[in-house]
Amino acid sequence: MKKAIGTTQTHETCLTAEQAKHPKEDFFTGADKSCRYEHFNWGDGKIDMKLVCARPDATQTMQMTGTYEPNSYQMAMSVASKGSSPMETMNMKMTVDAKRVGDCEGSKG
Incomplete structure (x- = not known):
């Protein structure tokens, strides 16, 4: 864990234009059915979510807040x-750009 402090990780995910405009709640949870949102607000350029798994x-409790534009988003988690x-208790803070x-x-748009 100590080695991960201050490091950067890069991931790529393919989304359709519609998924990027209107992400669904499973964007952050995938198929994990043990997770539920206390709130999921993604609109008007703002992100505010609280997820409990x-x-x-x-x-695990995750809180995510930030902003988004058509081609990017930034979040504090x-x-x-x-x-x-x-x-077995852990607290982490990270940023997502x-x-x-x-x-x-293989797509056309």
């Missing part, structure tokens, strides 16, 4: 993970 061994003992890098491979 309750698993048998731990509960905080993640609190609580297990059954103090040793996302930008459009081009069309999906």
Whole structure:
């Protein structure tokens, strides 16, 4: 974990134009059914979400706030993970800077 502090990770995800304009709640959770949003607000250039993932061994709470434009978004994220003992408790803060890098491979738009 200490090695990850101050590092940058890069990921690419292919979205259709419609998905980028109106992301659905599963954009951040994928198929994980153990997660639910307390609120999911993505509109008028602002992002405000709170996601709770309750698993048998731990509960994670993620709060995400930020702004977006047609080709990018920026978010501050905080993640609190609580297990059954103090040793299984973790808090993280990170920033996300996302930008459009081009069309999906094989797509026309």
